[in-house]
Amino acid sequence: MGNYIIEMLNITKRFPGIIANDSINLQLKKGEIHALLGENGAGKSTLMSVLFGLYQPEEGEIRKNGQKVQINNPNDANNLGIGMVHQHFKLVEVFSVLENIILGVEPSKRGFVDYKEARVKVNEIIKKYNFGLDADELIANISVGKQQKVEILKMLYRDNEILIFDEPTAVLTPQEIDELMEIMKSFAKDGKSILFITHKLNEIKEVADRCTVLQKGKYKGTVDVKTTSVEELTKMMVGRDINLVINKEEFKGNKSKLLEVNDLVVHSATKGKDAVDNVSFFVNKGEIVCIAGIEGNGQSELIQAITGLSKASSGSILLNGIDITKFNVRNKTVTGLSHIPEDRHKYGLVLEYTLANNIVLQRYWQPRFQNKGFLKKDEINSYAEELVEKYDVRSGKGINTITRSMSGGNQQKAIIAREIEKDFSILIAAQPTRGLDVGAIEFIHKQIVEVRDEGKGVLLMSLELDEVMNLSDRILVMYEGKIVGDLDPKKVTIEELGLYMSGAKNDFKGASSDGV
């Protein structure tokens, strides 16, 4: 069968009511970078879980170097030399880089951990790939990009030869992404085989040799990346043409101020400092203002203070001229605030509730849906049916589906339907497309532009630079709790944006006392 290091052949995995993997083939050559492309819910995670022995497939087999292997648990996978960098890192914050790397495979002498031997090996790898890490630094003190390198080091330390990267670029700055791409290439040169899970096509084009595409649990084929265009890849993944460039016209209506934030300070107890430090800005009617920045620079705290999930320490928030700073969440909703929360599982949905119950989560108390304290089930159901239809929210049992069992994209669609269909004047959308596939992203972008075109305002918080550049009318960059740039997306380049995000550039330096 040639030179395949890992083969997954005709893998079929069924769950009640759904075929997550329908006869999927994945063949990884030695020394290649192989991309695994597919929308959310296409079956990528299931396939990886099968490879790691977390699920047993009903049909199909896994081979290593042509030999059939049985993988019953992640330890088996590790013994076969398979390692993975997860999307969410699995690091102990209070441990050093070295301690994290050897965790689970500690070399020991007479019951004591032998750091000496481990340190030599770790430093060798760091030097070889030019990682620029200090083995004794604490995880809590290093950047997200460096933390990812620690995850990669973990795989190298264990002598894994098959490296899986699960959406590794989601948390990185443009500069860090470039660096990661170089690292991946150098691994491939050293004969390691890389499986790169992503839905970012430009990254695939840049590093991958071949690409396997999944669509709705089905195998769509494996293609040579060099001879396949981005458009063809998209079509394979989604099953139709997708327009990722947003066509939006200049807003022509009345551009009066809608949301005003003045000198807002939000103290964070967990960070032990002001997470939002004297922030002032405004959003006009018919405007999409985007808050950009690297994760953890105060964007989440800013959004939470505006929407009422947390309290502002000082400053004021005005909506339509009404001071809503001290309002509770319900009163903010009534005043005209709509909120797509950053964490849809924590805030956006009651996962144990049915889809219908979640659709009315922000308006069950309105007279339309309740009478003297009794819920109008029929009205709720028909409203839910209407929204599910209009926004194409797919689920197993329609509006009676328990939301937990729905896919992430459809959960997010339900939230967006709920927030856009109610009365509001400003939409606060925090990472509305996080972890979604291009089909869903296109849909959500269209909805957000429509909201703007109706003369409403949108405050968008996003970590995706493409989204920031494409969607916004104005970009505010946050760095360490302050707004460091108020930029026009038509004039600024991605590289320049990256400099603002990393704190290298600051237009408002005079206003703040501490420099960069």
Next chain:
Amino acid sequence: MILRGRAAMEFKKLINTGIEKVKSNYKEGKFSPFFAILLAIGIGLLIGLIVMMFSNIGESIPAFFTLTFGGLTELGDVLYKSIPILMTGLSVGLAFKMKLFNIGAVGQYTMGMFFALVVGFYVELPTGLHTLVAIMAAFVGGALWGFIPGLLKAFFNVNEVIATIMLNYIGMYLVDMWIKGSGKMFDFAATRTKILPQSVQLMKIGSSTSLNIAIVIGILIAITLHIVLNKTKFGYELLATGFNKDASNYAGINYKKNTIITMALAGGIAGLGGAFAILAPSIIANNSMTYEPINVLANNGFMGIAVALLANSNPLGIIFSAFFVSYIQKGGSLVHGGFSYKPEIADVIISTIIYVSAFSVIISKSVGDFLKKRKERKANPSGSSDIKEE
């Protein structure tokens, strides 16, 4: 009566959907939580039997039969004794729907009983009305004992488990102190409360036992709670908060208000349990139930936790679990009467059942897997699918 019609309909619907669920689960080879509870009961009984064999092998088999079927001979008494634990069960169950662990049913029950006693001894009213006022007073007393931990939880984030446990003791000592200090209520010679006036006692059902109208009230309250939880705005908010506190905050649900209301309501319901216990009619003429203030926490309050757990906090399920717990307790007391066993054997069994039912999720999964595998084997009789060659 409208409520009753509606309640009856609800009840019927629920039973029907329950049957459907069990049927479809069986078809899909799944093992329902209902069966898991039955299995837990079976295992509990088995362990009870083993304990009985160890303590006295000769009597163990007949005694075990008395334990499991003895309750049938005194169903009226079983029903009567299920009333207080039905109420405390509903109290714990309601709070738990909002993820509040109300260990305070004990104190709330005791406060409710005390308020009912006060109305019974100090207020003179015509029969019927007197009972009604006493019951309402009991609700207020219990509600107060739920309101305090609710308030502490809502505004100062004091863990409700600790607050309610403390209040159990405060309530019990206060009540015992107040009763002993009242000549009108306390019979110093008998060291118990005096005989309550007939006008305040609950209406009897039948004549051979103390079974009374409270059983109907209790069941109606359970059905009402079921409707409140599933059909009303308050229930929607309560369940949403119980499932996901952050999302309910995001939806603008007032956590503080609902915590206080839920705890007060749960306390009130437990308080009713106290009233129903003390206001029950005696089978002896011109007599009544009495309370002996001996600084002991009310067991009926703790049994409420067991009753609620066994029914997974479902109000309608709690009706049945209260009956069941009462039934086994009756069996236990009969064993004590006819054999050399102590009545605690019933408590051993009930505790074991609760213990095992805590694993009901694991049990239902493993038995479900087993059923599924067997089914697959039947469908695929060759049985050698795993060593098939490509």
